[in-house]
Amino acid sequence: MEIEVGRVIRSSTTRFTVGCRVLQPQVPVFGALVKARAGVEIYGLIYDVRMEDDPFLRQIATVDDLQPEYIEDQRHNRQVPIEVGVLVVGYRHNGEIYHWLPPQPPLSLDVIHTCGPEECVAFTRQFDYFRLVLESRDLPADELLAAHLRYAAQVRGKDKDSFLLDAGRELARLLAMDPIRLDALLGRIRP
Amino acid sequence: MPGERMALELSKVIGQIHEMGQELAARARQERTLSPTARDWLRHFAHRQEELRQIATSEEGRRVRCASPGDEPLDMARPAPTMPERITLVAADGSQIYPDRHGIALYYVINIGTIVFRHGSQRAPEVATNPRLFYTDDQVFPGGELVSGDLVSAERTLAEIQVLTDLALSVSDGDVPCIALMDGPLLIWLQRTNVPQERQARILHDYLTCLRRLRSGGLPIAGFVSRPFSAEVIALLNVAHRLLEAPSGIGRPLEAKVRNVTDRALFRFLQPGERSALFVRGTAANEDFQAHGHTIYFFYLNTGADLARVEVPVWVAHHAEWLDLVHAAIYDQCRINNGYPYVLTRADEQAVILxxxxxxxxxxxxxxxxxxxxxxxxxxxxxxxxxxxxxxxxx
Known part of the structure; x- marks a missing residue:
């Protein structure tokens, strides 16, 4: 099932930011695979969910026995939009999935959806996009990839373990020069 | 530095700033010395409401535009009543873009921000804005003259109460008590403003119509004045002191120095949540309100962080239950918002034009x-x- 995350408010070829109103239990989730339809379907991983503060909010936060209406007001009416950071990991064009950067970024106000299990399986059949994640060193890249892989394994049901083993082999190849990093990452996705 | 331009040369005002500091300190000292005396007077006259009412309506009382007492003892301090479990607060506040004859076109904008806050509902309040653009000949050249800032401000105040009235009446369902709240005095004062006569009459008429609709709808309204500078109660005490016998053992009249004590200093004895007695506004404009059954009363309220003045029409002042609602709800809102009603902060946030x-x-x-x-x-x-x-x- 696809769930709407929000709409693009800023974008570039490598990353984009989605604005959404409130946090739902299912979305947006760290590591989730999402897509934007912008001629081509652009895939990305949610790497950040950000709520900004301001002096008003900070002051309200210090109040004792705060009534729920104030909290709801700050969350639903003032904390808008919640900013969701997405790292671009590939795209689909004419039915083909590519694990490299799309020719164009999504446009502002494009709607972003989560990907359903089938689409997630289809996108993660190959691992060429790992490099795009691992090279984003200003992000918690390893945590992001691990969270994403755990989710991608989950939707595979009984094929979960073999998927994680394959992913682990690919990581071992990519991070052969950095055994400490590799070890930490494998520890996070161990079946 | 050569080539640098500095419009306000701070070095040239340092002396004046120093003198200003001295002046302000002297004023504060005077206030500290004089307000206990003024409080003695308040206690002395506390139960002589009828005499003071006569004084307030006497020629001298009308000249100085002093407040007139209600029926409560003048030195009363009433604690905040219990906040009902459910109450709906509706607030509106406005902002404007003033007309600029040097701008690209002559127009002005009034934007009213509103909030419906359902206390006890556990629901997010509903916020909205209500912008209006004014550009017709009649709007920007009323009576053939370029529209004044005063007129825009008056139109904004009118728009505030109109939007507030419509909204409050539409959300009030009879099951949950509801109050309407405005920022600033409820009593509008157009006489000495740069607003054409016929506009003044029309604005006042429309404003009073809103109060009439609220009264008919059983919906109390209040205006909240943060950091009031008025001294109408002080003025009353002064006239009373002059016209009635001088109380023994109480300091000399303040007269010449009276402006250095405001009502705010007088009522500093109120504890957080407490309100003062009710008084009738002494301003001439109140006569128009009175003529239509909306005489404006006020009380001072310790919001927990400051002393504010709350204005209500007579039909709220004389309705004990409504008055308690206004008192309790405003204090509850101030308690969590640094001494200013939360709903007014939010209405302003909606209204402001960046x-x-x-x-x-x-x-x-x-x-x-x-x-x-x-x-x-x-x-x-x-x-x-x-x-x-x-x-x-x-x-």
């Missing part, structure tokens, strides 16, 4: 003008030259 929003609006107006074949609109030469010259300072 610089970049104004620029976006002007760009749209410019495009609309161009699309109707008008020459590309531009600022006046004066505004253009100012912008150029100020560019360096803005960097």
């Amino acid at each position: 610089g970049e929003e104004r620029e976006a609006l002007e760009a749209m107006i410019g495009r609309a003008m161009a699309s109707h074949g008008l020459p590309l609109p531009e600022f006046s030469r004066k505004a253009q030259q100012k912008q150029k010259a100020r560019w360096r300072k803005r960097r």
